[in-house]
Amino acid sequence: MRSKLSKSSVKEVIFQAFYECRLQTFALFQDMNEATFCSQPHPDFSPVGWHLGHIAYIESLWLLERSAGSPCLFPQYRKLFAADGLPKSERVHLPNLEEIRYYLDTVREKVLEYLEVADIEQQERLWHFLIQHESQHCEIISFVLELNKRQEAEFVTLHVPPSSTPFTEMIQIPAGEFEQGSDSIDALDNERPAHRVYLDTYLIDRYPVTCGQYREFIEAGGYQNSQWWSESGWQWLQKESVSQPLYWCSNAYGGKLRSYDNHPVCGVSWYEAEAYSRFVGKRLPTEAEWEKAVSWDAQTNSHRTYPWGDEKPTVQQCNCVGVAHR
Secondary structure, three states: OHHHHOOOHHHHHHHHHHHHHHHHHHHOOOOOOHHHHHOOOOOOOOOHHHHHHHHHHHHHHHHHHOOOOOOOOOHHHHHHHOOOOOOHHHOOOOOOHHHHHHHHHHHHHHHHHHHHHOOHHHHHHHHHHHHHHHHHHHHHHHHHHHHHHHHHOOOEOOOOOOOOHHHOOEEEEOOEEEEEOOOOOOOOHHHOOOEEEEEOOEEEEOOOOEHHHHHHHHHOOOOOOHHHOOHHHHHHHHHHOOOOOOOOOOOEEOOEEOOOOOOEOOOOOHHHHHHHHHHOOOOOOOHHHHHHHHHEEOOOOEEOOEOOEOOOOEOOOOOOOOOEOO
């Protein structure tokens, strides 16, 4: 297979990306029991087993059926694994892991056969989209697995005073135009097209809000004080009866002492983030302000692929699956 693709460097790159992405996908399911595979720890998320089957469904739909013109290989899965097929609560009745792996392997075998003859110049964006689609569902799978762990773990409250001082620094982004969006071959539709945007000078936090900083908002009664919330945010809060972020946990987790105070807070809704920003006398950045701060190099008047430049990620620069280790 690899030798047949060697004449096309683009196809070779896609083949390798599909291969590496799938290895990482299957690694998430290694030694997984049936209960975890089918469970739904939160009503907003489908079981991890559903996400695995959905990956194969979308790959088959776009590459085999719509691009290659082949019939659906597994029509019995169409309703189960389509995004609009069943409510999330009904996705817990799944084939077992072995059957779904067979589904993925069978679809992938046909997909790689099609890659040999595919018009890659016309379809390259689609193939990149499918790599991103699988990667995005792997992120969701990781979140759901973490929710499962936190539901099963015994939490012991142990407050560690927050060390928020090193994380309060703000940086100034100078006024001027920048290029927002991307026309890259692997850019998603909502990133297109690249266009020029002018922004006035603004300040933005250098670091994400930490759990320690957000804890101060909770302990100051932030969830009980309407002054920090927008009208729609306060209505949401009363309806949902929320008193902390979705993934909030104490410092002792699973019997092992872990301090979360200096970790970025997660599981925060837009309303909660907005309320916290008001609590500390700030506001949320706009989409344009965020993108300019993280990707625009004012000195070269050009985009950076990553905040540090265009060099590929390493473990010294980010927490990312598949980066080089030293």
